[in-house]
Amino acid sequence: MQNRSNNGVFTVAIGSLRQPKIEAVKAAMAQIAPTLGCMPEQIDYQPHSVESDIADTPLSIAEMMQGASNRAHKLAARYRASDQAADYYIGMEGGIFEMPVADGQHAWYLQSWVYAFDGETGCYGSSPAVQFPVAIAREFGQVNFELAEVIARFGQQHNSRNQGGAFSLLTKDMLTRQAIFESAVLAAMAPFYHPELYGE
Template sequence: PGTEFELVGLEVDSGVSHTPLSHEELMRGARHRAEALVEVAQKSGLEWHYFVGLEGGLDIIHETASPHPTGQHSGLARGSRRRVLLESWAYVTDGARGHYGRSGGIELPEPLAHEVLENGTELAVAIDRFAGMVGIRDAQGAWGVLSGNLISRQEAFCLAVIAAFAPFYNQRMYRAEAVGASGLAS
């Protein structure tokens, strides 16, 4: 807040699958991208201050309380229900310390989840087919299609980046000594 930045966008490998299938894989991909940017800057002699890695994909959650059995994915237990959420993750580092942030999650309709998980179709391809459009990933993204354009892919990543930057711009709250037995330190 109150600071201006010059943004430089570079494409680097995530080190994870095209459509990550867990929050662990999403986190790993975002961090790998940011750390790859640190290496690029060091090798090029560039004095960048922050490095941001972004990764979007799916998180699969199994609700065990549901009385309605569904699907065959991952040995899904009888009586449990699979929920597949689209999430956007960010990892921000200054080269010494780093922090994660993520968007909210939006649930995929079961036919779309099935296409990605059981048929192995990349989400970008599956959402184009599902919506009957082309190039969704580079426009509003799956977020836009699923939310009726109330939240775009860019807005989901923006939230993730703001959250990942929080320990840098709100350092008072993230200091180890900030929280004591009697509450927040002044």
């Protein structure tokens, strides 16, 4: 795509103020910058607080995808309203979903989704999904439960959203929030850095 700025700087608008998510976007974009026509140091990252308009803890893949899309599109609308434009708008959403497994049983999984939007077209990408142990999954039947509170209680940690979070707890820090969002950003950006395959 064409760089929208006039000074050779690419602008990436990020729909979050949480540091692990910001660092995930930076790490992913640094890897793919040359294929986008710029160098990592030419990228201006602009984090914003933007609502997802969904539940605090999404309970399905569809809801996570919707939340990520909502954030990206609301960011784009905010820029348009101020007569500005970013090269990419990145919306991110994490949550849980339930699906059947062997022997008619069901299991709950943790996953994160990203929607990358260039103002005209967009694409979704997801992180790996990690299964919750039964001891944690049974909490999901509670009314108005908050995933961060459940994870904090099981992990004896505080403010888990700004630490390793649920992924770190489940995987003993093998997968962190930053790492999983980085993978999701790389997946969502694929059509932009591989246009030969996806088409212009």
